[in-house]
Amino acid sequence: MRREIILSGAGGQGLILAGAVLAEAAGVFEGKEVVQTQSYGIQARGGASQSTVIISDRPIKFPEVLTPDILLCLSQEACERYAPRLREGGLLIVDQDLVNTHSMRTDIKATAFPFTAEAEKIGRRIAANVIALGTLAMVTGIVKLESLAKAIPARLPERNLAIALEALNIGARLPEARGAFSQ
Amino acid sequence: MRREIILSGAGGQGLILAGAVLAEAAGVFEGKEVVQTQSYGIQARGGASQSTVIISDRPIKFPEVLTPDILLCLSQEACERYAPRLREGGLLIVDQDLVNTHSMRTDIKATAFPFTAEAEKIGRRIAANVIALGTLAMVTGIVKLESLAKAIPARLPERNLAIALEALNIGARLPEARGAFSQ
Numbered sequence: 001m002r003r004e005i006i007l008s009g010a011g012g013q014g015l016i017l018a019g020a021v022l023a024e025a026a027g028v029f030e031g032k033e034v035v036q037t038q039s040y041g042i043q044a045r046g047g048a049s050q051s052t053v054i055i056s057d058r059p060i061k062f063p064e065v066l067t068p069d070i071l072l073c074l075s076q077e078a079c080e081r082y083a084p085r086l087r088e089g090g091l092l093i094v095d096q097d098l099v100n101t102h103s104m105r106t107d108i109k110a111t112a113f114p115f116t117a118e119a120e121k122i123g124r125r126i127a128a129n130v131i132a133l134g135t136l137a138m139v140t141g142i143v144k145l146e147s148l149a150k151a152i153p154a155r156l157p158e159r160n161l162a163i164a165l166e167a168l169n170i171g172a173r174l175p176e177a178r179g180a181f182s183q
Numbered sequence: 184m185r186r187e188i189i190l191s192g193a194g195g196q197g198l199i200l201a202g203a204v205l206a207e208a209a210g211v212f213e214g215k216e217v218v219q220t221q222s223y224g225i226q227a228r229g230g231a232s233q234s235t236v237i238i239s240d241r242p243i244k245f246p247e248v249l250t251p252d253i254l255l256c257l258s259q260e261a262c263e264r265y266a267p268r269l270r271e272g273g274l275l276i277v278d279q280d281l282v283n284t285h286s287m288r289t290d291i292k293a294t295a296f297p298f299t300a301e302a303e304k305i306g307r308r309i310a311a312n313v314i315a316l317g318t319l320a321m322v323t324g325i326v327k328l329e330s331l332a333k334a335i336p337a338r339l340p341e342r343n344l345a346i347a348l349e350a351l352n353i354g355a356r357l358p359e360a361r362g363a364f365s366q
């Protein structure tokens with residue numbers, strides 16, 4: 001089973017970090033085949049930022065993401081850019097307060113959570129990326145929450161570890177707070 | 184100008200970190216177009232680890248590295264795996280104490296430096312990756328040393344910053360200590 005994931009948002013929302021954590025969680029701590037790619041440049045400077053992760057049980061021969069199965073969007077611009085590429089029946093996960101999926105494609109599953117609002121509740125708006133990872137893990141099952149928790153320390157300064165692990169757990173609890181697929 | 188770089192070695196030598204630092208240096212601090220890819224899985228568990236970086240002045244349409252222009256190898260196994268892919272006339276940079284390039288291709292430029300030995304001199308064998316980045320910057324000119332220095336803090340714990348910047352400077356001075364292209 002090969003799954004292609006795009007994590008997208010605006011610059012500064014920590015999507016490259018989120019991609020690195022997801023890749024290490026699946027690759028190092030679950031022994032999956034993983035290819036992770038990030039871009040810097042016009043695309044990033046233009047406002048949208050993205051990290052792509054491919055997770056597979058078998059060696060990955062084609063390392064490029066063309067039609068993602070799962071798309072996380074933390075900004076409207078990123079959503080408008082990447083949602084058209086989502087495969088039919090794919091899963092779109094957005095920040096409910098930052099992204100309007102109205103009049104978006106009807107041939108995909110879309111679900112929205114208050115990632116940034118929850119991050120603001122703990123005083124760290126920047127933690128929305130890790131909250132989103134926690135939710136992504138629970139909704140998609142592509143990676144275990146404990147693997148994400150193991151991957152976080154290698155990627156974050158020690159002083160931010162406690163809050164990141166809290167953010168991960170907040171994200172993990174968001175889907176059960178309501179039916180995940182409201183749309 | 185598009186340059187394709189592969190940083191390779193054994194697991195634990197910090198090549199993924201080195202790739203991330205190189206990508207951020209060129210992408211964030213020099214405004215270049217950059218795509219960085221890393222793999223986890225059988226390839227990494229098999230002993231060889233690699234990170235690829237593409238740096239370009241123009242948007243990168245094809246994000247995969249096929250024939251690298253520059254190849255860094257910190258292990259013999261990685262060198263034997265990736266050197267055949269180096270483009271004709273490309274540059275191979277190896278750790279002189281860990282990699283034997285004898286009977287390697289004659290249609291490429293090869294040069295060797297004591298990255299790991301220098302890292303051991305400062306009591307941090309793990310710093311060989313950053314030393315190699317410093318040398319790579321000086322020998323290839325693909326990125327400025329100061330951009331690497333700016334990119335390091337985002338990727339390393341604060342307690343390791345001073346030693347990493349020292350390692351970078353050690354690496355930068357290695358080429359002038361002798362003629363860089365001995366072969």
